[in-house]
Amino acid sequence: MRRLRSKTTSSDLNRIASLRSPTPSTAPFSMAVELPPDVLYYIFVLAQAGVSDPRHLSTTVSHVCQLWRAVAVRASILWTTVTFDSDRSRFNDEALFLERSREASLEIEITGQPFDTPGTSTTRLRAILALIRPHS
DSSP: OOOOOOOOOHHHHHHHHTOOOOOOOOSTTHHHHTSOHHHHHHHHHHHHHTOSOHHHHHHHHTTSOHHHHHHHHHOGGGGOEEEEETTOSOOHHHHHHHHHHTTSOOEEEEESSOTTSTTHHHHHHHHHHHHHGGGO
16 A cells, blocks of 8 residues: 555645535435535545555546546645656646646656657657656
C-alpha cells in the first residue's frame, strides 16, 4: 500500500470549502453523491493511498458527477503522480495533471524508450522538462 501523503494542503481545503453539497435526493445511489465536499476530499486522499495507480483514481473520481469533479479538480494532491511516456509526442494529459497539482510536491516518472535516438528523443525530453520546470 502506498504511504498516505500527510500533506493535505490548507489551500486545497480552502478551495473545497467554497463548494456546496447538492440538495438531497431519494435515489438509492445518492448517499455518496450527497457527502459534504470536505468529506469527499478526505475519502479521495485516503483512497489514493490504497491504489496502485493514483492517476487512474484521480481521473475516475473526476468523472462521477459535478460535485466529485469539482472536489477532485481542487484537490491538488490527487494530481501529483505524473508519468511521461517518452514514446509519445504530445503530453496533454500530463500537462493537465501538472496544472491541477498546483504547488503540491510531484512524483514524476518517465517511461518508454531511452533517450538515445538523435533528434526526436531530445525534442521530447526537452518538451517534458519544459512542462516540469515551472513546478520545481
